[in-house]
Amino acid sequence: MWRSMSVNASTRSSQHRETPFVLATERIRILAMPHSPTRCAQASPKCWSIAVGTAFRLCLKTAATVQLLLTYATCLEASSVKVTPKIIAFSFAGTAKPGNNVRTTCLLAEGDMPITFTWLRNGVDASHSKNVHIVSHSDFSVLSINPVDAQSAGNYTCIAKNRAGFDSFAAYLDVEAPPTWLREPQDVGGTLGTKLVIKCAASGSPTPTIRWFKLEGGGSLLFTKSALPKNQNGSMVILSLETRDAGQYACEADNGITPTLRKTITVKVNEVPEIRPFSFSKNIPVGGKALVTCWITSGAQPVTFSWLKDGDSLSTVQGTRQKADPDYSVLLLEPVLPSHVGNYTCIAKNKFGFDSYTTVLEVESPPKIRPFSLSKVASKGEKISILCFVSEGTQPFSFSWSKEGKDLQTTENVKVKTESDFSLMIIDAVDEKSAGNYTCIVKNIFGFDTHSAYLDVEAPPLFKKTTGDTNVVQGGSVVLSCHATGSPKPTVSWSRPS
Template sequence: MLQKNHSPESPKVAPFSSLVKPLNGGKTSFTCQSLLGSPPFRVVWLKDTKELSSSQSSKIRTIEDSSMLILDRITTSPPFWITKPRDIKAKIGQTVELDCIASGFPKPEIVWKKFTDDMWTNINYLQNAQISNGHLIINSIDRLHAGSYGCSASNKIEPNLWTEFVFSVEGPRVAPISPLVKPVIGGKTSLACQNIEGTPPIQLNWFKDGKELSNSQSIKIHTIEGSSMLILDPISTSHSGNYTCKVSNNFGSDSYSTELLIEGPPFWITKPRDIKAKIGQTIELDCIASGFPKPEIVWKKFTDDMWTNINYLQNVQISNDHLIINSIDRLHAGSYGCSASNKIEPNLWTEFVISVEGKLFL
């Protein structure tokens, strides 16, 4: 490093490297030369940010604006520990930082691993993990981060170093939930939620589509210590949705969700009504039904004393429950119907009339 003394022009040092490849027991040197700047100069050598001075194994020779650092009897050394990571406990959502630091010459390389599927695996795959050689940061801790970890230090000089530590995540853990009985309209079913890990006291809450549930005419919740039962009776289509059981304590929370689809016959959302249209006009109609499984909509027209699928009609566009008829003419007039079915009885059927007004000009 070159330092100036009240000079109008700052010094600039030339790039340098070892003149001879450093080998164990050998000798090498570095030369520092100023390219720019106004004298006088002060040349300082630093190792790992600490200033060097002449010693038994290193000599410094400085003449004006150049200096030579001579290293004699170079010694290599295997890695040795500075800081080893220890077992750690973290709360869910917390951020943790760990150090695995070793020294030696050449500088040791640090590799972090996690014991997964009966083998030690590099942890680069871990979510929310940041690695900077000997420093590990894990953000937003969850249960997937818990387990046995290790870090190694090696610099191609034996012996390498290896240490292991355990990462524990505190907080409750909920068991998967599913309906105990297949939900059918008019029937009864229940969902059981069980906390399987965590320090009391444990709180359990039920949610449907993100909104917290409470006791009502068709919903009953029974909670005892670390378990809870959600009962739906009688079941209706309104009970379809995404159900979540959330367990929490002072160390964090965990949740599990399941989708509840209530099987039931179709029911009307929108039925088409009688409509009057002028020749050349465009009309749109909706025939919308709900239910589970999702109902299939079929459009028909009463022609030649029978109900016929309307796909044969000109200028007709059908998108399941939406019907568009462009450029209406008298051939479009008549009785129509639409059905909704999902293989659960009863199916739905409704009829409507399309009247066409006006004269047709040729």
């Protein structure tokens, strides 16, 4: 810092002369006398445009003149600082224990004076900490921490700076600290068969080791089955959750500094219901009773049950009753009807998921054909089809067709297409020969059913039988016959030519 002073009395001039004025730092001194040249202990032409030795008239009341001299002197001082500081590497001696005293020295290998020292802890001025003491000298600085505590750990940076530049060096202070939770494990649940990750992480110095134990039968075993440490934070990973994975586990964090951390948690396996396969009795007779039970072999309670028939709710199916307990549901059909034949599905559901199982109800029921008919007369060349559909009965069915009591012969013009519960007879182009009574016959192991419909085909009148010329004795009698076919049936009338 610059300072101004007056010379002592022995150097004072008469009352009519002004007192000399001295501007000084530790390295530069400038003595200014009124009406005298300015004298400088170190002068450099690079610092000033006016040659050294030029006289300045100094008026103590002129602030501009004083500032001029200050600027000149500052320039002279800066020009003499050319070497930037260079810090010798330093470190703390091992891991510190809380309550002890630690010290490190920031020593310079080189650098022009003056040099200032600054200490930072984790980027913040370390001198503000109550247990940190800093003593700096011209070419070194000592950092002391007394007493050391857990908060003392961190990066300590020494910065040495002069007008030419600066240097810095950092060393880490490691302080013994017992484990503390970064992520304390908590009770957790997972669905059967899914992946489960349980977090457990702790900090401390030295870094704690994380271990997992499964608590069984009053003891504890290191848990290794399908549980692998996937990363350094100590997470336990169960790749595929099983029922036997449920229970109590302990996560332990230990670094040799007491107290050791240990947390016990409970793992629950959130089971989706699983239904045991079931079926109806075979070939239940119509009018009888059908009963089936849907059991679950596993699944977290509460579990709700519901039933479907052919994918729809049972609410519209007659003669059904249900009874449910926590672990099963009973479905009763009484009396059994032909319409009860179909697929029955039990659904068991809880908050974690559901399971379903489907079985078929077969009833001892002969087939029943839905009635069909041909309501109009077919025209010659027209395409017609007759559908024979089974509305009731136990599958499988067999179908056959007849015409006028004889097995129907399929041709290029007459075709039959059959599926599991219907048969379709098709005539691509009808003619007079197509007319007749067509019968569908369907059978199963319990019986059969038939249904017929008449196919009428338009045809012009055709004489089938007539009487030719006949001689008769006058007064005698004679019978004349005239028979005609056609569709619609022709009307026969007689007339006598005039």
